[in-house]
Amino acid sequence: MNIQTLLSTLGGGVLIGSAACGLLYFNGRLAGISNLLTGLMPPGTGDMPWRFAFVLGLLAAGMLLLAVYPQAFGAAPRPLWVLGFGGFLVGLGAQISNGCTSGHGVCGLGRRSLRSLVATLTFMGTGMATVFLFNRLNGG
Amino acid sequence: MPIVSAFLWGLIFALGLGLAGMTRPEKILGFLDIGGNWDPSLMLVMGGAVGLTFILFPRILRRGRPVLGDRFDLPVRKYVDGRLVGGAGLFGIGWGLSGYCPGPAVVSLVTADAGVWVFLACMFGGLAAGRWLNARQAVRLATLDTAAIEAVQLPGSADGT
Numbered sequence: 001m002n003i004q005t006l007l008s009t010l011g012g013g014v015l016i017g018s019a020a021c022g023l024l025y026f027n028g029r030l031a032g033i034s035n036l037l038t039g040l041m042p043p044g045t046g047d048m049p050w051r052f053a054f055v056l057g058l059l060a061a062g063m064l065l066l067a068v069y070p071q072a073f074g075a076a077p078r079p080l081w082v083l084g085f086g087g088f089l090v091g092l093g094a095q096i097s098n099g100c101t102s103g104h105g106v107c108g109l110g111r112r113s114l115r116s117l118v119a120t121l122t123f124m125g126t127g128m129a130t131v132f133l134f135n136r137l138n139g140g
Numbered sequence: 141m142p143i144v145s146a147f148l149w150g151l152i153f154a155l156g157l158g159l160a161g162m163t164r165p166e167k168i169l170g171f172l173d174i175g176g177n178w179d180p181s182l183m184l185v186m187g188g189a190v191g192l193t194f195i196l197f198p199r200i201l202r203r204g205r206p207v208l209g210d211r212f213d214l215p216v217r218k219y220v221d222g223r224l225v226g227g228a229g230l231f232g233i234g235w236g237l238s239g240y241c242p243g244p245a246v247v248s249l250v251t252a253d254a255g256v257w258v259f260l261a262c263m264f265g266g267l268a269a270g271r272w273l274n275a276r277q278a279v280r281l282a283t284l285d286t287a288a289i290e291a292v293q294l295p296g297s298a299d300g301t
Contacts (some may be wrong), residue, residue, distance in 0.1 A: 005161075007189065009181045012160025013188020019153035020189065021196045026145040028206030029213050031153055033243040038267055050146040055246060057150020062250035064151075065158040072158035073251045076165035076239045080258050087245075087259035088232030091266020094242060095274065097227025101241040102153075104228070110193025111201075111214070117175065118220050123232030124172075130236025131172040 020106050021053070033102025034094035093123070142208045154247045160185040163248050165239025172236050223277075227270070234266075 020031040027050060039045040065072045076083055076117040088100060097119050099108060104123075108116020161167040162185065169181035205211055235241055240248070240259050248256045 005181050006184065009160050009184040010188045012156045012162070013185035013227060014192060015152055015156025015159060016185065017156075017189035017192030019149045019194075020193050021200060023146065023149040023198045024150065024197065024206065024212070025203075026149070026207045026209075027142050028209040028211060029146075029147065030215075031240075033160055033246065034267065037242060037246070037264075038271065041264065041268060041271075049143050049234050053143045053146040054150035054153075057147040057152075058154040058243070059250060060147075061151045061154030061158065062163075062247040065155065065163075065247070066250050068153050069158060072161070073248055073253075074164040074166050075251075075253045076255050076259075077169070078165070078238060078255070080255060081260045083238050083240075084257045084262040086234040086236075086238030086260030087241070088266040088269075089230045090238065090241060090259075091227065091234075091263035091268075092270045092273075093227045093231030093234060093266070095227070095267050095270025097224050097231060098217070100231060100243070101235070102243050106189045106193055107197075109190045110197040112194070112198075113215075113218075115217060115224055119228035119231075121226055122225050122228035123193070124300060126229045127172045127230030127236035128174050128232075130233045131169055132175040134237065135173065135176055 008111065016102075016106060018122075020102070020110065022108075024132040030107040031108055032099050034091070035098065035103055038095065147244055153243070156189075157247055160188075162241075163244040166242075168235070168239040168241075204234050 004093075023029050023031045029050065031054075038049050039051050040055070042049065045051075078086070090100070097104070099116065099119060101123070104113075104116040104119040109120060156165055161182065167179060167182065170177060171182040173179070200206075201212060231241075238259055240256065242263060245256055245263065249260065277300050
């Protein structure tokens with residue numbers, strides 16, 4: 001790990017944390033992406049405008065990154081059906097446990113929530129076990 | 141104003157994801173690969189993000205209300221149960237299979253990569269399926285509660301009949 005990687009990952013983390021704090025301070029909302037997206041699915045909730053605005057911000061940043069820092073992106077080294085199956089489990093799991101990496105990991109830990117600590121340790125653990133098994137099965 | 145604020149914090153959030161490397165599935169999979177070629181640098185992302193929220197969230201919540209709103213909208217659940225652990229477990233398996241979690245996947249939509257579109261389409265399917273399961277569970281619990289209340293009331297003829 002070189003110094004540049006170190007600084008960009010730490011800097012990225014600080015930006016993520018700042019955004020979560022800013023959204024809570026100004027809007028009173030938690031930056032949990034899966035819950036935010038669920039509220040946009042039909043029939044929707046009464047607070048669609050800020051949700052849409054946040055997602056538009058995400059996409060605007062995506063376009064900005066694509067223009068000035070395209071190396072931020074890379075395709076997943078997985079076949080499409082694995083990405084589809086993974087996506088389904090990510091959605092299902094986030095909904096059942098009421099949060100994802102941002103909701104439980106960033107915001108929940110900030111709120112000192114025991115639920116979020118348990119969720120974060122659990123998905124880190126099963127994620128690591130999955131990568132381990134996937135690589136073994138693929139002769140890695 | 142709340143709309144502009146939400147847009148700006150979404151923008152900053154996603155710039156952070158991009159700078160941190162969260163939008164590169166290869167890097168996520170390297171971070172999860174503790175048994176192989178482990179890339180621990182993403183620990184710094186969590187360190188930087190949680191370090192800030194851990195220090196600032198309690199101070200922000202002490203205000204009583206947000207700057208641009210009437211109240212803080214926070215989850216009320218406190219208990220740890222099978223749904224929390226089971227759901228988080230499934231989430232981790234999907235994360236480990238794909239290298240994407242919801243935020244970075246949305247940001248990566250702009251790359252028009254077929255993989256991320258398939259991931260997101262199926263993720264919304266999973267969110268919908270989970271919502272349906274949660275609703276069913278809620279109905280079942282409500283039914284159980286009603287049955288329990290009736291069982292308690294019947295022998296004592298609580299309504300005087």
